[in-house]
Amino acid sequence: MKLHDLARALNLSLPDGTPDPDVSGVTHNAAWVQPGMAFVAIRGARFDGHSFLADVAARGAVLVLGEGLPDGVAAPLPYLRVPEARAALADVAAALHGDPSRALKVVGVTGTDGKTTTSWMTVHLLRAAGLPSGLLSTAGYQLPDGAVRHFPAHFTTPEAPQVQENLAGQLQAGARAVVLEASSHALALERVRAVAWDVAVWTQLTSEHLDFHGTVQGYFEEKRKLIERAPFAVLNADDPWTAHLTALGPHTLYGEAPEAAWRAADVREEVGGLRFRLHCPLGEAEAWLPMIGRFNVHNALAAMAAAAQLGADLGTLLDGLASFAGVPGRMELVPDAGGRRVVVDFAHTPPSLEKALGTLRVTTPGRLIVVLGSAGGLRDPSKRAPLGEVATRLADHAFFTEEDSRDTPIRDILQEMERGAGGRSNHTSVPDRREAIRAAVRLARPGDTVLLAGKGPEETLERLHETIPWNEVQEARDALLD
Numbered sequence: 001m002k003l004h005d006l007a008r009a010l011n012l013s014l015p016d017g018t019p020d021p022d023v024s025g026v027t028h029n030a031a032w033v034q035p036g037m038a039f040v041a042i043r044g045a046r047f048d049g050h051s052f053l054a055d056v057a058a059r060g061a062v063l064v065l066g067e068g069l070p071d072g073v074a075a076p077l078p079y080l081r082v083p084e085a086r087a088a089l090a091d092v093a094a095a096l097h098g099d100p101s102r103a104l105k106v107v108g109v110t111g112t113d114g115k116t117t118t119s120w121m122t123v124h125l126l127r128a129a130g131l132p133s134g135l136l137s138t139a140g141y142q143l144p145d146g147a148v149r150h151f152p153a154h155f156t157t158p159e160a161p162q163v164q165e166n167l168a169g170q171l172q173a174g175a176r177a178v179v180l181e182a183s184s185h186a187l188a189l190e191r192v193r194a195v196a197w198d199v200a201v202w203t204q205l206t207s208e209h210l211d212f213h214g215t216v217q218g219y220f221e222e223k224r225k226l227i228e229r230a231p232f233a234v235l236n237a238d239d240p241w242t243a244h245l246t247a248l249g250p251h252t253l254y255g256e257a258p259e260a261a262w263r264a265a266d267v268r269e270e271v272g273g274l275r276f277r278l279h280c281p282l283g284e285a286e287a288w289l290p291m292i293g294r295f296n297v298h299n300a301l302a303a304m305a306a307a308a309q310l311g312a313d314l315g316t317l318l319d320g321l322a323s324f325a326g327v328p329g330r331m332e333l334v335p336d337a338g339g340r341r342v343v344v345d346f347a348h349t350p351p352s353l354e355k356a357l358g359t360l361r362v363t364t365p366g367r368l369i370v371v372l373g374s375a376g377g378l379r380d381p382s383k384r385a386p387l388g389e390v391a392t393r394l395a396d397h398a399f400f401t402e403e404d405s406r407d408t409p410i411r412d413i414l415q416e417m418e419r420g421a422g423g424r425s426n427h428t429s430v431p432d433r434r435e436a437i438r439a440a441v442r443l444a445r446p447g448d449t450v451l452l453a454g455k456g457p458e459e460t461l462e463r464l465h466e467t468i469p470w471n472e473v474q475e476a477r478d479a480l481l482d
């Protein structure tokens with residue numbers, strides 16, 4: 001796209017005499033600049049992108065966009081002043097990729113827990129309904145062929161240029177719909193600003209990421225943007241925050257509350273899955289979902305309501321639910337010939353841990369054992385003690401261990417978790433995660449359940465300054481063979 005066409009598309013005026021080269025792409029990271037690209041200078045929490053202008057010019061950028069040059073800094077390239085740099089990054093990326101979301105049906109999923117599971121279920125139901133569909137989620141992205149691919153870093157929602165590039169790639173690969181997990185960071189940092197949503201799904205909200213958002217209200221307000229921006233919302237009737245969302249526009253409600261249009265009744269938790277009576281605007285039927293975890297009933301209702309909004313019928317929804325293969329690392333069962341049940345799950349907030357342990361208790365005839373840690377670095381230290389409290393209250397024995405401790409001394413994290421356990425003595429701290437998993441599996445007898453919580457499908461474990469390759473399911477298999 002020519003620079004002048006790009007400026008016109010964004011309603012920006014260029015100084016007279018500005019050259020008109022082709023703009024081949026856009027980035028906010030100086031190290032990613034390639035010849036012909038535009039660079040957006042963002043003032044972040046740690047750096048000001050304007051300090052890298054010389055580097056950016058040397059790498060062959062043709063344009064800089066920013067909120068204003070700092071005093072005394074001269075631009076070595078044409079400089080476009082914009083009101084909001086992150087917004088400009090998203091708008092430029094969308095313009096360069098031909099605004100792909102406008103040619104797709106886009107379902108956005110937000111909430112504290114349940115985003116990934118709901119997204120995976122929704123894309124599965126859309127495909128069952130014959131709509132070639134793609135997915136962007138924490139557990140990787142999928143083109144309509146269904147193969148799981150990964151972005152290079154641990155991202156739920158990548159930066160806007162990658163989001164737009166991915167959406168354009170989805171279109172090229174034949175997608176007609178895309179399901180996109182929208183994290184609160186993504187909404188706050190404008191990573192999904194230039195996405196034309198069709199349906200927004202709200203899972204639920206509990207306190208998380210307060211290190212970044214400051215207050216729960218601030219966290220809620222970022223997530224609310226998704227509901228504001230979509231023409232139709234699928235809202236959780238059982239989540240107290242929904243009361244603040246219903247006035248924002250057309251919506252449907254799901255859950256177990258009587259006012260839910262998509263309602264589950266008579267929920268039965270079985271060893272291999274969940275059965276419930278579905279009442280919905282398309283009719284009434286018996287539903288089967290081969291997944292454990294009672295909260296997955298909510299995820300299923302949300303996914304069905306979203307897929308129905310894009311045209312899926314009741315038979316397709318029920319068949320699709322019954323054939324859903326689950327999500328890697330979410331309530332994933334690791335087979336054991338010896339009758340112990342080991343479950344790998346991503347629960348890493350006190351409420352999601354509470355739900356995971358609560359639901360596993362229902363189908364555990366023996367003891368419930370849990371292995372868990374709490375992340376270090378900047379990640380919400382206020383979670384540590386509550387995680388220790390929940391684990392020791394709801395499990396028969398808890399092993400406290402590392403979970404991406406980063407530069408925080410593991411002892412400090414474990415002490416906080418132990419403090420949360422209060423006077424209870426049903427816990428052991430084992431700093432090395434592999435050792436902790438082995439100790440838990442050794443303790444288990446047939447009929448017992450061991451929940452390995454917190455890492456789920458993640459492929460690395462961050463310890464001090466090391467990033468170690470990690471596969472929790474494989475760790476569980478090895479421990480079972482020990």
Ligand SMILES: CC(=O)N[C@H]1[C@@H](OP(=O)(O)OP(=O)(O)OC[C@H]2O[C@@H](n3ccc(=O)[nH]c3=O)[C@H](O)[C@@H]2O)O[C@H](CO)[C@@H](O)[C@@H]1O[C@H](C)C(=O)N[C@@H](C)C(=O)N[C@H](CCC(=O)O)C(=O)O
Nearest residue numbers: 028029030042044045046047048049155156157183185186
């Ligand atoms: C807390 C957070 O989200 N921070 C984001 C924020 O960082 P920041 O404000 O500190 O940026 P900065 O480091 O000061 O840099 C400012 C600018 O200078 C540029 N820069 C900086 C240094 C340099 O050498 N060269 C250079 O060009 C940067 O690319 C950036 O454009 O802006 C950066 C650029 O947009 C993001 O990369 C960064 O995400 C970091 C990597 C991150 O870890 N984010 C996580 C927490 C996140 O977003 N997680 C959510 C999921 C959360 C969940 O639900 O669990 C996600 O969607 O993945």
Ligand SMILES: Nc1ncnc2c1ncn2[C@@H]1O[C@H](COP(=O)(O)OP(=O)(O)OP(=O)(O)O)[C@@H](O)[C@H]1O
Nearest residue numbers: 112113114115116117138295330345346347352356
């Ligand atoms: N609807 C729900 N309500 C509460 N807890 C849930 C719900 N769905 C899943 N969980 C729990 O939260 C964990 C994370 O689920 P999932 O990955 O689907 O959520 P997420 O919102 O994508 O989380 P993240 O953004 O951290 O990846 C699950 O492993 C499960 O323990």
